[in-house]
Amino acid sequence: MSRVWVIVANQSEATIYECTGPEDGPRQVHIIRHSAARMRERDLTTDRPGRTFASLGNVRHAFSSPQDARDHEVDVFVREVEQWLLSQAGQQNFDELFLIAGPRVMGKLKAGFSPNLLGRVVGSLNKDVAQHSYDNVRERVREALADLWHDPKRWQEKARPLAVR
Numbered sequence: 001m002s003r004v005w006v007i008v009a010n011q012s013e014a015t016i017y018e019c020t021g022p023e024d025g026p027r028q029v030h031i032i033r034h035s036a037a038r039m040r041e042r043d044l045t046t047d048r049p050g051r052t053f054a055s056l057g058n059v060r061h062a063f064s065s066p067q068d069a070r071d072h073e074v075d076v077f078v079r080e081v082e083q084w085l086l087s088q089a090g091q092q093n094f095d096e097l098f099l100i101a102g103p104r105v106m107g108k109l110k111a112g113f114s115p116n117l118l119g120r121v122v123g124s125l126n127k128d129v130a131q132h133s134y135d136n137v138r139e140r141v142r143e144a145l146a147d148l149w150h151d152p153k154r155w156q157e158k159a160r161p162l163a164v165r
Contacts, residue, residue, distance in 0.1 A: 002095035004122070004148070005029065005088075006141050007081070009101040009109065010130035011074045014081050017141060018094070022149035026141045028134075032084060034077035074105070078112040085117055097121045098144060102128030122148060 006017040006026060013033050017026035088094060097120045099109055106126055110118070125144045129137055 003093070004096045004098055004145065005085075005094040006098045006100060006145070007085075007109070008130050008137055008141075009081065009099070009105055010128055011105055012077060013130055014077075015130065015137075017137075019141065019145055022142075022146070025138050030084070032077075032081055034073065034080060074108060075112065078105075078108045081109070082113055082117060086114065089116065089120070095120070098141075098148075099124040100127060100129060100140065100144065102126065 004019045006019060008015045008017065013031065015031050016029045018029045019026050085097070097117065099106060099121060101109060101124075103126050105128070106124060110121075110124075113121070123144070125140070127140065129140050132140075
């Protein structure tokens with residue numbers, strides 16, 4: 001039986017559970033926290049944006065950042081999760097991954113993961129359950145993996161294809 005790691009994530013915390021079969025409940029393996037991703041925008045930036053003159057006339061405008069500071073911190077967090085998972089994959093600690101996260105974080109995880117990790121992802125669930133109780137998360141994981149354990153061929157048909165960089 002393969003070792004499936006389930007990543008339950010939100011914008012600042014990822015809890016990794018290991019599942020080895022339908023009879024066994026998920027076992028918590030590791031938690032990765034990135035508190036800066038939970039901070040307010042004004043707490044992450046040092047001051048107001050810079051100012052510049054327009055190309056015509058005496059009008060001044062504020063520079064705007066192409067990415068806000070909180071969004072940047074979520075990207076940093078996703079890289080931390082990816083690096084930790086890659087180190088664990090190198091040690092052959094898991095065979096497959098299943099992702100559970102809200103839509104925004106799910107998109108960042110899929111976009112930020114390397115092809116090596118994406119190749120191990122067997123499915124995903126777009127639900128933000130990271131702050132739920134352990135019992136609730138355990139039930140969500142069991143429901144999400146039920147098809148995988150009992151009918152792998154049917155599971156592959158239901159899983160959405162993942163984009164590979």
